[in-house]
Amino acid sequence: MRRIPEIQNYCNRWCERCPLAHRCGVYQVNSAGTDISVLTEGIEPAEKAEKNPFEELNLNDSAALEKVIKRQEDKSPLSLHNHPLMQSLKHWEEFYHSLVVYLAKDLLQEYLAKAILRKPKEQEIDNAFSVLEYYQNFLGPKLSRALGGKHDYVEGLELLQSDWNGSAKVSLLVLEDICKAIEKLLHYFGEKDTKLMRFWQLSQNFKDQLKHEFPYALDFTRPGFDNLGLGHNLGLE
Numbered sequence: 001m002r003r004i005p006e007i008q009n010y011c012n013r014w015c016e017r018c019p020l021a022h023r024c025g026v027y028q029v030n031s032a033g034t035d036i037s038v039l040t041e042g043i044e045p046a047e048k049a050e051k052n053p054f055e056e057l058n059l060n061d062s063a064a065l066e067k068v069i070k071r072q073e074d075k076s077p078l079s080l081h082n083h084p085l086m087q088s089l090k091h092w093e094e095f096y097h098s099l100v101v102y103l104a105k106d107l108l109q110e111y112l113a114k115a116i117l118r119k120p121k122e123q124e125i126d127n128a129f130s131v132l133e134y135y136q137n138f139l140g141p142k143l144s145r146a147l148g149g150k151h152d153y154v155e156g157l158e159l160l161q162s163d164w165n166g167s168a169k170v171s172l173l174v175l176e177d178i179c180k181a182i183e184k185l186l187h188y189f190g191e192k193d194t195k196l197m198r199f200w201q202l203s204q205n206f207k208d209q210l211k212h213e214f215p216y217a218l219d220f221t222r223p224g225f226d227n228l229g230l231g232h233n234l235g236l237e
Contacts, residue, residue: 012170020225168214
């Protein structure tokens with residue numbers, strides 16, 4: 001299999017819907033029971049895992065050296081639980097989970113009970129609910145990874161293509177998918193359902209907060225997804 005390295009690190013984990021699953025070693029391992037060693041085949045080990053923040057410093061320049069050391073020492077320990085973004089996530093997820101229950105048992109019960117989806121409206125509603133149902137617990141781990149990486153970031157190291165910036169981008173893209181799913185439901189039920197509108201607004205506010213925390217996230221280039229694209233992958237362009 002001709003694979004794209006690290007493609008699995010910046011995806012939405014929805015393999016069934018992924019147009020690049022056939023380029024992913026993790027998908028091959030999970031779907032075909034292939035030995036996990038396939039993930040390292042053909043990949044040469046890096047000479048060094050991370051650039052040394054002191055590498056380019058003139059060690060005879062004591063002032064510059066002390067400046068970098070002080071900047072590292074001044075960093076306070078990261079408390080994810082108390083971080084404003086994680087506090088917002090907690091509030092957002094609570095509303096999110098209650099909304100999914102409400103949709104399944106009340107607003108969309110009639111549509112979700114259908115085994116055959118013949119009408120476009122039924123298909124669109126079912127797809128929107130599937131998106132909302134799938135992403136309920138997705139953002140927590142990604143945001144923890146992004147915030148942790150940003151906290152440990154050393155000025156002078158790679159920023160745009162850092163792992164934490166990529167994790168932030170995936171979080172933003174998933175939030176965008178969630179907002180689009182809500183907008184589709186609002187198209188059909190918006191006039192009579194205030195919960196949908198409330199969650200859409202909460203999601204927009206949360207997305208703005210995330211963009212403020214990670215202003216360069218969307219500049220990250222995800223392997224495969226951002227340099228190929230769906231059309232190219234399927235031979236359409």
